[in-house]
Amino acid sequence: MSPAEMNSLRYARWLDRREFLGQMGTCLGSIAVAALLAEDGSAAARSSLAPRPPHFPGKARRVLQIFCPGAVSHLDTFEYKPDLIKRHGQPMPGRGKIVTFQGGNGNLLKSPWGWSRHGRSGKWVSDLLPNLAGCVDDIAFIHSLTARSNTHGPAMLQMNTGFVLEGFPSAGAWVTYALGSDNQNLPAFVAIPDPRGMPPSGPANWSNGFLPAAFQGTAFSADQPIANLKAPKGTTAAGEKDVRGFLDRLNEQHLKGNPGHSELRARIAAYELAARMQLSAPEVSDLSKEDAATMRLYGTDSRNPVKAGYARNCVLARRLLERGVRFVQLYCGACASAVDGLLNWDAHKTLKEDYERHCPIMDQPTAALLKDLKQRGLLQETLVLWTTEFGRMPTHQTGSAGRDHNPFGFTAWMAGAGVKGGLSYGATDALGYKAERDICTIYDFHATVLHLLGLNHKELTYYHNGSQRRLTDVHGQTINAVLA
Numbered sequence: 001m002s003p004a005e006m007n008s009l010r011y012a013r014w015l016d017r018r019e020f021l022g023q024m025g026t027c028l029g030s031i032a033v034a035a036l037l038a039e040d041g042s043a044a045a046r047s048s049l050a051p052r053p054p055h056f057p058g059k060a061r062r063v064l065q066i067f068c069p070g071a072v073s074h075l076d077t078f079e080y081k082p083d084l085i086k087r088h089g090q091p092m093p094g095r096g097k098i099v100t101f102q103g104g105n106g107n108l109l110k111s112p113w114g115w116s117r118h119g120r121s122g123k124w125v126s127d128l129l130p131n132l133a134g135c136v137d138d139i140a141f142i143h144s145l146t147a148r149s150n151t152h153g154p155a156m157l158q159m160n161t162g163f164v165l166e167g168f169p170s171a172g173a174w175v176t177y178a179l180g181s182d183n184q185n186l187p188a189f190v191a192i193p194d195p196r197g198m199p200p201s202g203p204a205n206w207s208n209g210f211l212p213a214a215f216q217g218t219a220f221s222a223d224q225p226i227a228n229l230k231a232p233k234g235t236t237a238a239g240e241k242d243v244r245g246f247l248d249r250l251n252e253q254h255l256k257g258n259p260g261h262s263e264l265r266a267r268i269a270a271y272e273l274a275a276r277m278q279l280s281a282p283e284v285s286d287l288s289k290e291d292a293a294t295m296r297l298y299g300t301d302s303r304n305p306v307k308a309g310y311a312r313n314c315v316l317a318r319r320l321l322e323r324g325v326r327f328v329q330l331y332c333g334a335c336a337s338a339v340d341g342l343l344n345w346d347a348h349k350t351l352k353e354d355y356e357r358h359c360p361i362m363d364q365p366t367a368a369l370l371k372d373l374k375q376r377g378l379l380q381e382t383l384v385l386w387t388t389e390f391g392r393m394p395t396h397q398t399g400s401a402g403r404d405h406n407p408f409g410f411t412a413w414m415a416g417a418g419v420k421g422g423l424s425y426g427a428t429d430a431l432g433y434k435a436e437r438d439i440c441t442i443y444d445f446h447a448t449v450l451h452l453l454g455l456n457h458k459e460l461t462y463y464h465n466g467s468q469r470r471l472t473d474v475h476g477q478t479i480n481a482v483l484a
Helices: 003-014 017-039 082-086 152-161 171-179 202-206 237-256 262-285 292-298 305-322 351-375 442-452
Strands: 062-067 103-108 115-118 123-126 139-146 189-192 327-331 382-387 395-397 410-416 423-425 435-437 462-464 467-469
Touching: 062 152, 062 171, 062 305, 062 351, 139 435, 139 442, 152 202, 152 442, 171 189, 171 327, 171 442, 189 202, 189 305, 262 305, 292 305, 292 351, 305 327, 305 351, 351 382, 382 442, 410 442
Parallel strands: 062 327, 062 382, 139 423, 189 327
Antiparallel strands: 103 395, 115 123, 139 410, 382 410, 462 467
16 A cells, blocks of 8 residues: 555544544634634724723713704704794895705794793703703703714714714724723613614614724613523523533633633623623613602603603613613614604604604603712713704705704703803804804714713724724814813
8 A cells, every 4th residue: 555545544534424523613613713803803902891091080980872863953952043033934044045955945944932041051942841951050062063964874873983984983882992891790882772763874873893892882772671681491590500610611721722812811701791791681671670759750651652661761771870881872763664654853844743742752851861860979970962963954844844954053962070061062153054153073072072081082093904093083172161
């Protein structure tokens, strides 16, 4: 027998059925581990959710972002325009024929509701929002924001990620990448969708983008717990403990065989977090332990099921924050549906009917959340953001009694840690069409959020595809006027 034939036989004996299956399993396991590690990126040291120090001492430890999809009209909520009331029904002066997102615009349209002054600051607020009006002395309103897109999906992405295209990390992912979490048994970043469904662009609004997968937002709500977290039927606590113990021993052996492999350690830590969440997530979602007075404060007893659902989500948001979750993104509004009608704030045709439906849903629970955070001492370390993607036109949309999209001027607000309450910063012009005084970009807004957390937006970077990426791209200045 030739040497070549002998080698062939040795190879054939080595590759018997049992050995073939064993080697195949090993190879597939290696491929799976490699794929998982690839998701974690090169900055493995940051993929742990352990708390990390900021660049400098910040006023805020955590963030609550309330997002109202559909582009809330600043002219009917928080920015009072007496000239718009005086000129109601007249053509908008000096603009000629205006064509916006859905076509032509008619004459000026005043807000259908009255306005009143509130608080020590004397802030004008629409009568649609009586509960939030009582919180104005804790809020810094920014009335001069501008957006880069007049389309909901891209504009929402810019407000949440800094970019109008998908694939970029959300602000929540950036914050948890920088600071980690104060709770090792819950996700560092939680997104709470509207009871009626997902917002425009869906999970891209809380994506990790090119950051390690550990920093993606986990989506669940008071009425829809985390998917695939519940143990299978027939699983006992003792059996679950034995399986986890065995898995821990296997992981430790694997780590010993790969010393210094921080990516592997980070991935194992992520799986261990998922296991711990089986105990922690059901507890935080269980609102039955809240007292009746608190639940009434939020409006969970409302006969409107959508308002009651949003109210429960507001309670969940507070419970997450007080347990150390770093970033909570709370939605009030979903994608529009041809079957269910208007589910968000996109009031093109029937402004009055739409806002008289939406404002009561948002007003009481949101105000209750602010008050509850404050009375529990959480507001002094929590930065609360109220956001939408752009504003609405001061004119009525041709052939309708609603307002079209307006990216040239709109309102967002901040409250809580490090924020100067009772402030109105910037303004649109006399009719509310364009930001005119102290014009701000979304990059400035994000730079300010990071500053309040003790993060320099120019230093919070991640190397990706040949560039040092950041939330604010190559723009952004801190809005110092809103800082306490």
